[in-house]
Amino acid sequence: MQSLLIERNRAVVLLLIVIFIFGSYVYVKMPRESNPDIQIPIISVFVGLPGISAQDSEKLLVLPIENELRSIEGVRELRAFATNDGAHMILEFGTEYYNKEVLDNVRSKLSNIKAKLPVEAESPIINEINLSLFPILNVGLIGNLPERALTEIARKLKKEIESLPNVLKVEVAGMRKETVEVIIEPTVLTKYNIQSNEIFQAISSNNRLVGAGSLENDIGKYSIKISGLLKDIEDIMNIPIRSQGNAVLRIKDIAKVYPRFEDHQGFARINGLPSVVLEISKRNGKNIIDTVNQVKYLMDKAKDQLPENLKVVYLNDQSKNVRDVLDDLENGIIFAVLLILIIMMLSMGTRIAILVALSIPGSFLIGIIALYFMGITLNIVVLFSLIMAVGMLVDDAIVISEYADRKMICGMDKIEAFHTSVRDMFYPVLSSTLTKLAVFFPLLFWPDTVGKFMQYIPITIILTLTGSLIMALVFIPTLGAIFGKPSITSKKEIKKMSAIESGEIKNAGPIIRAYTRMLEKVLDHPKKFICATVFVLFSFSVLYLTFGPGVKFFPKVDSDNILISVKAKESLSAKERDLILKEVEERILSVEKEIHVSYARSGAFSDNIIARIQLELMDWRFRRKAKHILNDIRSSVQDMKGIIINVQEEKLGPSADKPIQINLSGSASNLNLAAEKILKIMDQPSSGFINIQDSRSAPEIEWNMSVDKSKATSSGVSVATIGDFIKMVTNGVLIGKYRPNNTDEEIDIVLRFPRRDRNMKTIDNLFINTVDGPHPMSNIVKYAPEKKVNKLNRIDGLRTVTISADVDTGYLVNERVKFIQNSVAQDWDKGVKIDFKGDKEDQQKSGAFLLKAFILAITLMILVLVTQFNNVYHTFIVMTAVFLSTTCVFFVFFLIQQVFVVVMCGVGIIALAGIIVNNNILLLDAFHHQIKVHKNDIKRCVINAAISRIRPILLTVATTVLGLIPMITRLNINFFTLQITYDAPSSQWWVDISTTIASGILAATVLTLFFTPALLVIQRHEKT
Missing domain, CATH: 1.20.1640.10 (Multidrug efflux transporter AcrB transmembrane domain)
Incomplete structure (x- = not known):
């Protein structure tokens, strides 16, 4: 040869x-590409039910879904989170069982269980985790512009970027959703004896495109349609609610209509300035460098058309x-x-x-x-x-x-x-x-x-x-x-x-x-x-x-990114959360001169987190090691009271969770005692643990509304009607949707009371329309403060508390796990199962x-x-x-x-x-x-x-x-x-x-x- x-x-x-x-x-x-295109064997399921408490979510949503999903072959771990407004399930499969049929099996099981769930429960949202869909570049728009102007610019850029051949999708962060608020006085509802569903039906019946068939004769055939779609605010104001003789009662006669944004849930800032961020994901198999270059070229061309006081910055550039x-x-x-x-x-x-x-x-x-x-x-x-x-x-x-x-x-x-x-x-x-x-x-x-x-x-x-x-x-x-x-x-x-x-x-x-x-x-x-x-x-x-x-x-690799999370009570308002975030930002930015970009967001995140900050550091050639910067940041915020601040490097590699994870399973009372014992051990001076977290909710209160159903029934008032009246005091009642001429997105129409009437006193003074005329709400509805539970965690059918932590420099995960095991070996409650996960399990x-x-x-x-x-x-x-x-x-x-x-x-x-x-x-x-x-x-x-x-x-x-x-x-x-x-x-x-x-x-x-x-x-x- x-x-x-x-x-x-x-x-x-x-x-x-x-x-x-x-x-x-x-x-x-x-x-x-940055990350390998790995198929993560995890499926998440969310079932929403607005207004449900965490305890009721566990009984009515989690338990029936949990029992059904556990029978799927190959499920390695089933985590469930009962929360206010819904239930979240995470199914982790063995890689040998994970294939295309698994998703179909999950859908089939959820379809079977639907009849056992409350009628009001929303359809399940099922998602697979795909690393290739994660953003490869964030484009930040910074400027002191009116919110509506910044929103319009972001929407326009989103469309242009999504038209690029390599781009899959663009998500916009920091932009509030537009809405139309119909503001009505509580006394007007009583005066005209109007229920919210009456307005809903009026909008629904006057916001339709009706196909009226076709007309055919000797000279041709023509389609006929009746256009009744709402196009602008004026159309909404002129919708008739009821009529008597020649008199017509329209929405504009009883309410004021305003184009607005949804209430602030949080704020976004880059380097301390208000911003909107475009999060860009590329198509699978496309070149990450080419994709980023395409986006940057488009943004360079668009700069000539942008306002002079609008600054463009790039974050999270994976290329x-x-x-x-x-x-x-x-x-x-x-x-x-x-x-x-x-x-x-x-x-x-x-x-x-x-x-x-x-x-x-x-x-x-x-x-x-x-x-x-x-x-x-x-x-x-x-x-x-x-x-x-x-x-x-x-x-x-x-x-x-x-x-x-x-x-x-x-x-x-x-x-x-x-x-x-x-x-x-x-x-x-x-x-x-x-x-x-x-x-x-x-x-x-x-x-x-x-x-x-x-x-x-x-x-x-x-x-x-x-x-x-x-x-x-x-x-x-x-x-x-x-x-x-x-x-x-x-x-x-x-x-x-x-x-x-x-x-x-x-x-x-x-x-x-x-x-x-x-x-x-x-x-x-x-x-x-x-x-x-x-x-x-x-x-x-x-x-x-x-x-x-x-x-x-x-191996531990020096990262270019530092992630900061701020935990506090969930009962804080959006403005209170943002004030805390601003103080954290100011402290960090005044201390660190090695930060290239700071991207901060406040909001109601999971696990009592009220704010997140992502710090993108300068090029590694021109700064100290990330661990030294971490120590400086921790020192700058350690004296802030009433909040818990976790500062950590971005985890690189196949394991992105904290290296120390401890799952405690058992009865609720035993779990709290066991968790406190573990936390006490980990909080000891020089214990080697940092960024300690646990999955329990912070102690808070909520107002529990109790309806006297006998009085409500005798008055001809349903619980749903009472709920709508109370919603007008809080977030408002959704009474319709419409698509205006100047946007492709559907906009909610929400019925609310004026801002001055959005308080608990309004509920006391509110009159509800009954068969016998206006009736004080306080005669039918009583409310009292109760202990609030934001989330209940379950793993494989057992109530669970998860404690997680990072390991300080100079310590190893294995020896810290042994330290905890030795510390609890003597008098551990046998009714509580302790399971060490994280790096130890992966190792x-x-x-x-x-x-x-x-x-x-x-x-x-x-x-x-x-x-x-x-x-x-x-x-x-x-x-x-x-x-x-x-x-x-x-x-x-x-x-x-x-x-x-x-x-x-x-x-x-x-x-x-x-x-x-x-x-x-x-x-x-x-x-x-x-x-x-x-x-x-x-x-x-x-x-x-x-x-x-x-x-x-x-x-x-x-x-x-x-x-x-x-x-x-x-x-x-x-x-x-x-x-x-x-x-x-x-x-x-x-x-x-x-x-x-x-x-x-x-x-x-x-x-x-x-x-x-x-x-x-x-x-x-x-x-x-």
């Missing part, structure tokens, strides 16, 4: 050129992260190619070095083409995987090129040398690549959200490693047969290289002679060396796992899977090696490299006191297993060749095999480590701008995995060069 490829070298070279051209085109055109990672990738490739070129030029000459270096972009582009046809976009995880793969892509090319170089040095023709290299090294190279693929293959089946997030690593590396195998066995030999040249031409150096081939150690170079002397000493006492090595490595592994610095789930799941993946990877590697060597003992010898590499990682980590990061270090150890066995495969293959020549001198066979393979082993190890150097050192050289940066946030992701691979491969390679020969000698000693 190789002879044919070399003979048809023009076709092979042409194919390589096509791969480079098409691969480059695909790389440029492939969509760039910036992708650009940074792309820069890191491209510069990382250039850096790796240069390092490999240098080391290869020093060891094997310029031509061979160029051939080997060529395998990096070639392997990349083959992998990129495969990703393109698989429909995978260049998301951040794929890009990081490509960076991580750099050091592994030249191993096969080095082995093939180094063997051919030795043959050319010994006098063989370049065509024959590369042909011989492929023939002799085909199985070692194939086995080496297959073992690497074998270790990444099990990672494809990583479950849960973490697995979906991390699965792009094995996919990308498997494809690029396959590309490196193709480059090594097809393109490199063909190019070598054309351009190859021996790296050594001087007779002295040729003599040294020939000495390695012949086994004449005395004529070899000083490094080979020194290695041989040390190896001979080891081989004189092989069992002692093996036992000592195993004992030392095993002992240090036990020490690290027992007394090491600890374990954490995922346990990921750790269990990685252990299974490691075992499966080893099994697959053994199958590959047994197939190659057809010898169980030799397979065992090769696999000892896995033991050495794993224990060497623990040994190095113990010395440098490195925390073990479960996800990254776990993947690193698995990847390392596939890389390190390459050394033993080369040694065993050389030993098999030597044993055919020197059957009776085992020691000589072992030494000759070791020195003949030391150069490719050291070169492959060196290139692997050099490829990881930028990530290990967190050093990035930008070859386009000639800038050098250190510790960029993008580099922090992969420090742990790179350190794991580099430390393991360096330490284990040194040992392998002695450990494996010792095992080979022992085998032969045992046989003799």
